[in-house]
Amino acid sequence: xxxxxxxxxxxxxxxxxxxxxxxxxxxxxxxxxxxxxxxxxxxxxxxxxxxxxxxxxxxxxxxxxxxxxxxxxxxxxxxxxxxxxxxxxxxxxxxxxxxxxxxxxxxxxxxxxxxxxxxxxxxxxxxxxxxxxxxxxx
Numbered sequence: 703x704x705x706x707x708x709x710x711x712x713x714x715x716x717x718x719x720x721x722x723x724x725x726x727x728x729x730x731x732x733x734x735x736x737x738x739x740x741x742x743x744x745x746x747x748x749x750x751x752x753x754x755x756x757x758x759x760x761x762x763x764x765x766x767x768x769x770x771x772x773x774x775x776x777x778x779x780x781x782x783x784x785x786x787x788x789x790x791x792x793x794x795x796x797x798x799x800x801x802x803x804x805x806x807x808x809x810x811x812x813x814x815x816x817x818x819x820x821x822x823x824x825x826x827x828x829x830x831x832x833x834x835x836x837x838x839x840x
Contacts, residue, residue, distance in 0.1 A: 718779045724749045724756070724771075733775045741779050741837040745792065746771035747829045756828045761793070761800045764831040765807040772833055773811075781837045786817040792832040796823030804831060 718733035733743045748767035750757045
């Protein structure tokens with residue numbers, strides 16, 4: 703038996719619940735800790751906790767509310783936005799104007815060490831911006 707092999711302990715997944723977040727009738731969790739390394743945050747939309755609904759304002763406002771929703775989920779799991787390693791942005795409609803509007807707000811949520819990102823045009827139902835992310839656990 704080789705004693706140089708590291709001992710690996712795998713944690714079962716843990717579901718993260720978020721107080722004050724939207725309740726979905728769909729079968730998914732707001733976030734899941736998968737193993738010892740990553741938090742997987744489900745797609746979040748522009749949820750306004752003050753009104754208890756999704757707001758369909760400007761792309762900039764939807765992006766801000768969406769990133770605040772992501773931040774609530776990340777912090778509920780005991781993590782920080784700075785630990786995000788990858789994000790996917792779904793934008794409707796995807797045009798040069800909506801991309802620039804989303805991007806201007808998005809850039810304010812991270813410092814110089816930004817996560818990897820993909821932005822795709824999508825057909826969304828109740829809003830125009832949805833963002834999911836993967837966060838490295840400390």
